[in-house]
Amino acid sequence: MYYRRKAVYKMKKKYLIPVMPLRDGKVNGQDGVKLAQFYSDNGADSILIIDLSDTDETHDLNIGVMKGICRVSEIPVYASGHIRRVEDVKKILYAGCSKAILNFGRESNVEMAREVATRFGKDKIGFSISDESQITRTLEDWGTLLLWSGSDSFCPYRGELPVISVSPAASDEAVIEVLSNKWVTGIAAAYFSSEAADFHGLKQKAAARGLRMYVLESSFAWEDLSPGRDGLIPVIVQDYKTLEVLMLAYMNEEAFDTTLETGKMTYWSRSRNELWTKGMTSGHFQYVKSLDIDCDNDTVLAKVSQLGAACHTGNRTCFYRNMVKKDYHENNPLKVFENVYEVILDRKLHPKEGSYTNYLFDKGIDKILKKIGEEATELVIAAKNPDPEEIKYELSDFLYHAMVLMAERGVTWQEITEELANR
Numbered sequence: 536m537y538y539r540r541k542a543v544y545k546m547k548k549k550y551l552i553p554v555m556p557l558r559d560g561k562v563n564g565q566d567g568v569k570l571a572q573f574y575s576d577n578g579a580d581s582i583l584i585i586d587l588s589d590t591d592e593t594h595d596l597n598i599g600v601m602k603g604i605c606r607v608s609e610i611p612v613y614a615s616g617h618i619r620r621v622e623d624v625k626k627i628l629y630a631g632c633s634k635a636i637l638n639f640g641r642e643s644n645v646e647m648a649r650e651v652a653t654r655f656g657k658d659k660i661g662f663s664i665s666d667e668s669q670i671t672r673t674l675e676d677w678g679t680l681l682l683w684s685g686s687d688s689f690c691p692y693r694g695e696l697p698v699i700s701v702s703p704a705a706s707d708e709a710v711i712e713v714l715s716n717k718w719v720t721g722i723a724a725a726y727f728s729s730e731a732a733d734f735h736g737l738k739q740k741a742a743a744r745g746l747r748m749y750v751l752e753s754s755f756a757w758e759d760l761s762p763g764r765d766g767l768i769p770v771i772v773q774d775y776k777t778l779e780v781l782m783l784a785y786m787n788e789e790a791f792d793t794t795l796e797t798g799k800m801t802y803w804s805r806s807r808n809e810l811w812t813k814g815m816t817s818g819h820f821q822y823v824k825s826l827d828i829d830c831d832n833d834t835v836l837a838k839v840s841q842l843g844a845a846c847h848t849g850n851r852t853c854f855y856r857n858m859v860k861k862d863y864h865e866n867n868p869l870k871v872f873e874n875v876y877e878v879i880l881d882r883k884l885h886p887k888e889g890s891y892t893n894y895l896f897d898k899g900i901d902k903i904l905k906k907i908g909e910e911a912t913e914l915v916i917a918a919k920n921p922d923p924e925e926i927k928y929e930l931s932d933f934l935y936h937a938m939v940l941m942a943e944r945g946v947t948w949q950e951i952t953e954e955l956a957n958r
Contacts, residue, residue, distance in 0.1 A: 548747045549714045550580040550721025551737065552699060553728040555604075557616070558587040560596045563728075568603040570730065575608045576822040576840055578734030578798050580749050582608060583682075583701075583723045584632070586616030598626050605631025606953060609824075609840070615663050615682070618644060624651045628659055631954070634680055636661040639669040652677040663701070667691040682723065690718045699723050711741050735797050751795045751823060757788045761833040767803060768835055772845065775824040775838035776949075781845035782853040784813075786835065798823050800839055819843035872948050875935070879942045895939050903943055907936045 553574050555562045562570055567584075574582055584601060588594040594617045605612050614627045615636035627635040635651070637644040639662050652660050661680030664670060670692050674681065683690045684701040692698060697720035704710045705726050713722050727734065738748040762768045767785040774781055784802040786794070789810055793801040800821035801812045814820030821839040828835055846853040865871060882892040895903050910933040917925040941947070 547697075547720060548749050549719065549741065550699065550749065551578070551710075551727065551734055552581050552583050552613075552721055552723040553579050553732065554701070554723050554725045555582060555584045555728065556587055556725075557584050557597045557600060559593055560600050567600050568607055570728075571604040571612070572607040573730050574732075574734075575610050576798075576820070576842075577732065578738065578750075579610060579727075579732075580721065581611040581613060581633070583636075583699075584612060584614040584616070586614060586618075588617045594623070595626075598630050601627065601630040601632060606950065613661060613680070613682075621647055621651055621654070624655065624660075628655055634659055634661045634678075636663050636680070636682055637678070638663045640665055645669075645671075648677040649673075664692070687713050688716065690716075692718070697721070707737055707740055710737065711744055711746070714741055714746055715744070739796065751798055753791075753795060753826065755828055755832070757791050759832060760791075760828065760835075761831060762787070763833070765805075767805070768833060770800075770802065770835045770837050772800065772821065772837045772839055774841055776840075778838075779852055780854055781821075781839070781841055781851070794823060794826075800837060813845075814842060817843065819845065821845070869948065869952065872934075872938070876938050876942065876948055879935075879938050883942050892939060895936075896943065900940075900943060903936065903940050907933070907940060910936050 553570075555567055555570065557567060561567065571582055582604070584604065586594065586597050586601075588597050597617070601612070601614060611633035612631065613634045613636050614630075614632040615638060618624060618627070618635060618637060618641075624635040624637075635655075637648055637651070637660065639645055639648075648660065648662075657677055658679050660678035661682060662674060662678055663682040663684065665684040667685075674692075674696060675694055679696065680699065681692060681694075681696045682699045682701050683692065687700060687702050687704065690698055690700070698718055699721045700713050700716070700719050701723045702710075702713050704713050704722065704724050710722055710724060710726060713719060727737065735750070738750050742748050742750065760768055766787050768787075768791070770784050770786050772781045772784065773779065784800075785805060786801075787803040790801045790803045793810065793812070797812070799812050799814070800823060801810060803809075804811045812820075820842050821837075822842075823837065824840060825838045826835055827838075841851075844851055846855065848855075865874065879892055882890050883896055886893045886896075895906065910929065914926070914929040914933050917929040920926075941951075
């Protein structure tokens with residue numbers, strides 16, 4: 536039995552974690568990537584994947600689904616289940632998961648805990664424990680999260696790791712009861728593992744019972760803002776990834792409060808004189824990522840995850856018609872990379888006679904890799920020269936050939952930037 540001498544309990548914020556049992560590439564027969572997108576947008580705090588594969592083939596299939604899940608998820612993804620070897624932990628983490636959860640009911644996982652913690656960092660490792668006998672004095676040295684699947688009312692662990700109760704709770708009241716335990720940091724349950732889950736509503740109920748939950752909280756109250764004479768504040772809406780301006784709308788106090796409560800952008804319609812949540816009719820919801828206020832407190836800038844089109848015309852943005860344009864060089868780094876990549880991809884799809892890019896595609900992967908090797912060598916040589924101009928020139932050549940490889944293998948800049956962000 537493992538107890539710490541002193542356990543100081545503070546009122547911590549509590550997590551809601553949907554469970555995704557992954558078998559043969561599906562989550563209860565459903566599209567796991569689509570479900571993960573829903574969880575991420577609708578108020579879940581993290582996701583727990585349980586890999587139920589029983590062969591290496593189905594394990595690899597599930598790893599592929601994990602990659603898709605991590606690609607769309609803006610919340611941490613934990614993966615447990617089929618972990619037998621260090622290589623399995625590596626696959627899970629390389630898929631983009633925040634943590635690999637070792638089942639300590641399996642002795643081999645206990646034995647390799649130190650190795651994977653040393654190799655990948657203990658912040659990437661968690662433990663799944665169902666029995667008091669599986670608790671050891673070295674948990675804090677090997678990982679940073681504990682999943683408890685024993686009793687909902689009692690956990691024998693008294694250490695410093697956050698504890699997630701993997702619970703059979705099957706109602707809002709039962710979930711809140713579990714969360715009310717001082718030792719519980721969060722709850723992972725199949726109960727809210729569907730597209731019908733109302734995470735925001737459940738959080739509001741839990742907060743009403745005195746629990747601290749991860750909800751949208753504004754540092755400015757409505758009374759701090761400066762609406763116009765009509766009681767409305769203009770809201771400029773941007774895509775949170777691309778920063779593309781999507782639309783302009785207006786909020787009153789009720790719309791502001793509803794936006795914070797639901798996590799979905801809600802406005803006041805001046806033409807219909809009523810409250811409206813964007814997407815309620817079309818399905819093109821806008822999920823809040825951030826709200827900023829300007830220097831005069833009279834305009835809100837909302838960054839959102841936009842489903843579908845923002846404009847009622849069906850266009851992605853309401854600002855789709857140009858009035859005046861002066862030629863200029865685009866120097867936003869990601870836009871430049873994306874523009875060059877799109878030209879390369881267009882050459883692949885629509886070959887052009889005399890194109891060097893098409894020459895590389897025609898010669899195939901070996902030629903592309905050979906050129907990347909050559910350009911990398913020239914970059915190394917240039918780096919020995921004190922003149923940075925040579926480095927810029929050679930690095931540009933290297934990046935161009937790297938993008939040809941990306942297009943050949945179907946890798947996008949969005950995937951690359953997401954991978955870097957995950958690191």
